[in-house]
Amino acid sequence: MLTRLKGARLYDPVNQINGEVGDVWIRDNLICAAPDNPAEADKTINLEGKILMAGAIDIHSHIAGGNVNSARVLLPEQHLAEQARYPQHPFSSAKWSAADTGYRYAEMGFTTVVEPAVLPINAAQVHAELADIPIIDTAGLAIVGNDDFLLRMLRYKAEQARINDYIAWTLHATQCLGVKVINAGGATAFKFNQRQLNLDDEVPMYGMSSRDILTAVQRAVVQLGIAHPVHVHCNNLGIPGNVSTALETIKAAEGMPMHLAHVQFYGYGDQGDSGFSSGAKALADAVMANPNITVDVGQVLFGQTVTISGDVMRQFDARHIANPKKWVVWEGEDGGGGIVPFQYRPKNQVNALQWAIGLELFLLIDDPWRIFFTTDHPNGAPFTAYPELFRLLMDRDYRNLWLDKINAKSADISLLRHLDREYDLYEIAIMTRAAPAKLLGLSDRGHLSVGAIADIAVYQPQDNKAALFGKAELVLKDGVTVVEKGQVVHSLQGKTHAVAPGFDSAIESAVSRYFDRYHLMKMDHYKLSPQHLLETVGSELVLH
Amino acid sequence: MVCDDLSLPLHNEQTIPGQGTCEKAVTGFTLALEATQAMPLLKGKEITWTEALTKAGALLREANHPLIHGLIGDLIDSKAAHKLAEHFAGTVDHRHGDAIARNLRIYQQGGWQVSSMGEVRNRADLVILVCDDLETTLPRLQEKVLHSEARLHTSAPPTVYTLDENRLETLSILRARLANKPLQTDTSATDELLSLINKADYPVFMIGPLQDKATELIIRTCVGLVRDMNEQQRCALLLLGTGEGDITAQLSGAWHNGFGIRTSFTKGYPVQDLQMHSGDRLLQSGESDLLVWISTLSSDPPPNVTQPTIVIGHPAMTFKTDPPELFLPVSIPGIHRAGYLHRADGLRMVPLNALIESPLSSSAALCEQLIAQEPRPC
Known part of the structure; x- marks a missing residue:
């Protein structure tokens, strides 16, 4: 099947194509070279006047796993259904279900999404949920840094090479694409009734600091050659003055690759009457000065949402601000998590400043290859609010309208009114396509090169950028038309991506003995088997 | 608890009585090995699979409000149940629905x-x-x-x-x-x-x-x-859950329909009502006119009700009173086929492996065939 996508304005930063009109040719599931004779096309889709990009990639969105699923159950009132959305597709009427996640992402032209917090003990359920999300490709990041086995290795001064083996084994056991560290040592400290853990605080019982854990994991990721840098949820999330923690963490990276997640939640100073101010300028300067650092924002958008995180210590601390007044904290082997519903209100001084800080970071960090478009779904806002965020980034006048509506004090102290920058389509294509693919090591997507996977999003140009990105005109996944005029027309099974770095098999013997001693199951059953996943939940794994 | 350190007590085709550690496991293994029912039964009499699937499809299509109940099974069974409920505009509940x-x-x-x-x-x-x-x-x-x-x-x-x-x-x-x-x-x-x-x-x-x-x-x-x-x-x-698929039914139901058990699709979209959608209540009040009982981990028979009943069940299941309208024996997770089951705290899904061959289909395969009989509306 040879398809010609004809005459669209192309935005393909990997190939330095910035709005030039051209054709994209697809043979089956891949982008191919134009044939000598255009009449060979089996199908031609006329896209004159439209915008065409590769399918978008979300590097940090909580779409699967025990924490997400428990949040669904906790808050039935937040996703009541009113009507069947796509009667022809299973579970399309079930809001905030696995099916709904796939359909809603596809409608906006997203074709790959990463679940950034896979606690290894819960990895099987994560993969089962990911397999039930239609259309989009997925991946997970395995959480380490509160696992007793790793902390013991550090306590007993294990060689870095052995730590590398263990990290590689963890990826093998969880079938994930990369490694995430959440408040390194924090969940462990909380188990010993410690309520805060700074970067250089000692983790009780283990005799090393949070920094020591982070450094060891970061080195392992670098030395193993894993494409995605260690994905870091820093200490002290949400605390006024925590920009210093983020700055210290950037220094701790010592020039090696590190990705800092949802940095809006770390952009907080402690100046002013209320002891809460924007630290965005200092953070943005540090990011710009350290090319080894990448960040995603975790933008806050106003409205009801729920915060879900593996940072059990910080989530427990947030219980008093739950809205509605219910919250969940859970602990399990090697980690934990918490669920705290929350409503961001524009007239609330703190919430309004959080909103502004996120946008300041987007606008001050002038390198779309190193800053990523996220709301930390659903923590800052649900991903379904992405169209609003596109508009805020691309339309200064619209931002200024909002500045007149939010808490006046926050609007006054924010830099936002002085930032004229507007993202253009080329920068959006970098930030949501080319750069995420590069950051994740998924070289087969995020661009329109010959041989790339035919994940394509086509949009109707219009002044209202929320409308532009909210409903794609056309979306192809693996060369198959899945969305037309913002509506899902065909559903298919996505794939799940993972890496498989090598490791010395001796580590497996050690882990197996550890499991026999401390776990409720055998290591062989703890490790995910790709064949078993395929046979049972239909998960098709792609190893990179 | 989904213990993974117990094995099937097979030795020269004979069962080995009691491993001494878990009578529940021994009973489960023994029943599975004694399960011989390979053909479907219509009111207790064997029929072909083609006849059975045609009959089951007709019962589901003609029902105003099918109740998909029991769910004493693993993840594969639970997913099948939730899909069946959504497709045929039914309601889903679990045997331990009151506790859940x-x-x-x-x-x-x-x-x-x-x-x-x-x-x-x-x-x-x-x-x-x-x-x-x-x-x-x-x-x-x-x-x-x-x-x-x-x-x-x-x-x-x-x-x-x-x-x-x-x-x-x-x-x-x-x-x-x-x-x-x-x-x-x-x-x-x-x-x-x-x-x-x-x-x-x-x-x-x-x-x-x-x-x-x-x-x-x-x-x-x-x-x-x-x-x-x-x-x-x-x-x-x-x-702690009961180990009878209660945790798995609720958790997998949540990511399928957004809510979990006691969720009804009679309006074309999911509505959870923890009281009104009780399976027992729907049966006693007559609001449900068809019971589909799914039970692959237990050979206990379904409740004796006045509504016609389709059992998708453990092949060792026997019926002391009137047999159900239809009995469709299916493979047992962890014995005949692979699967997953949450342990009692819900944190870990434990893999279940196929230990012996069986000619029986899985509940998922059967339900897919039933769903395929009636295309979705456009």
């Missing part, structure tokens, strides 16, 4: 703070048992969780304190005393427990099956106790 719904009500009203079986095994220094009979439901809990000496930071197993039948009063007094509330009653019976809690670093209230008429209040009191205590010290709940 009770816990959901508590959870959805205020949340809670919980731990896992692994954390209790490795970290808890005091376990307060709030249950009737854990030996029957979770026969190896003592061995695998409560009595282990290989623990992360100590070799001493936790102190285990079992609450007696006065548990609600005990817990209420305890909560009041911990909060320094004045009490006009004799509190001496709680002295020992209070002392143990005050000395403990990580006490856990382990809640298992309860027949107590005040069960909901007991659990709510435990939830409140744990919430209060965590203001100053560490403490947690551990709520």
Whole structure:
């Protein structure tokens, strides 16, 4: 099947194509070279006047796993259904279900999404949920840094090479694409009734600091050659003055690759009457000065949402601000998590400043290859609010309208009114396509090169950028038309991506003995088997 | 508990009686090996699979409100059940729906703070048992969780304190005393427990099956106790399922339909109602006119009801009273086919492997065939 996508304005930063009109040719599931004779096309889709990009990639969105699923159950009132959305597709009427996640992402032209917090003990359920999300490709990041086995290795001064083996084994056991560290040592400290853990605080019982854990994991990721840098949820999330923690963490990276997640939640100073101010300028300067650092924002958008995180210590601390007044904290082997519903209100001084800080970071960090478009779904806002965020980034006048509506004090102290920058389509294509693919090591997507996977999003140009990105005109996944005029027309099974770095098999013997001693199951059953996943939940794994 | 260290007692095609550690496992293995029913039954008489699927499809299409119930199975069975309910505009519930719904009500009203079986095994220094009979439901809990000496930071197993039948009063007094509330009653019976809690670093209230008429209040009191205590010290709940697919049915239902069990698709979209969508109520009131009973982990027969019944079930299932309209024997997870089942705390899905060959289809394959008989509307 040879398809010609004809005459669209192309935005393909990997190939330095910035709005030039051209054709994209697809043979089956891949982008191919134009044939000598255009009449060979089996199908031609006329896209004159439209915008065409590769399918978008979300590097940090909580779409699967025990924490997400428990949040669904906790808050039935937040996703009541009113009507069947796509009667022809299973579970399309079930809001905030696995099916709904796939359909809603596809409608906006997203074709790959990463679940950034896979606690290894819960990895099987994560993969089962990911397999039930239609259309989009997925991946997970395995959480380490509160696992007793790793902390013991550090306590007993294990060689870095052995730590590398263990990290590689963890990826093998969880079938994930990369490694995430959440408040390194924090969940462990909380188990010993410690309520805060700074970067250089000692983790009780283990005799090393949070920094020591982070450094060891970061080195392992670098030395193993894993494409995605260690994905870091820093200490002290949400605390006024925590920009210093983020700055210290950037220094701790010592020039090696590190990705800092949802940095809006770390952009907080402690100046002013209320002891809460924007630290965005200092953070943005540090990011710009350290090319080894990448960040995603975790933008806050106003409205009801729920915060879900593996940072059990910080989530427990947030219980008093739950809205509605219910919250969940859970602990399990090697980690934990918490669920705290929350409503961001524009007239609330703190919430309004959080909103502004996120946008300041987007606008001050002038390198779309190193800053990523996220709301930390659903923590800052649900991903379904992405169209609003596109508009805020691309339309200064619209931002200024909002500045007149939010808490006046926050609007006054924010830099936002002085930032004229507007993202253009080329920068959006970098930030949501080319750069995420590069950051994740998924070289087969995020661009329109010959041989790339035919994940394509086509949009109707219009002044209202929320409308532009909210409903794609056309979306192809693996060369198959899945969305037309913002509506899902065909559903298919996505794939799940993972890496498989090598490791010395001796580590497996050690882990197996550890499991026999401390776990409720055998290591062989703890490790995910790709064949078993395929046979049972239909998960098709792609190893990179 | 989904123990993965027990094996099928096969030796020269004979069963080996009792592995000595888990009668529940031995019974399960033995029943599976004795399961011989390979053909479907229409009112107790064998028919072909083609006839059976045609009949089942017709019953589902003609029903105004099918109830997909039982769900005593693994993840594959649960997914099949939820898909069937969505496709045929039915309602889904679990055999232990009353207990699941009770816990959901508590959870959805205020949340809670919980731990896992692994954390209790490795970290808890005091376990307060709030249950009737854990030996029957979770026969190896003592061995695998409560009595282990290989623990992360100590070799001493936790102190285990079992609450007696006065548990609600005990817990209420305890909560009041911990909060320094004045009490006009004799509190001496709680002295020992209070002392143990005050000395403990990580006490856990382990809640298992309860027949107590005040069960909901007991659990709510435990939830409140744990919430209060965590203001100053560490403490947690551990709520345990039955091992009959209850946890898996609820959790997989949540990511499929957004809510879990007791969710109805009769309006074309999911509506959860923990009271009105009780399977037993729908059957007794006659609101459901077809029962589809799915049970692959248990050979217990379905409830005897007036509605026509389709059983998608364990091949060793027998019927003492009237046979169901249709009995469709299917493969057993962990015996005939691979699968996944959540362990009792819901944190880990444990893989189930196929141990012996079987000609039987899975519940998922059967349900897909039934769904395929009626295309979805456009």
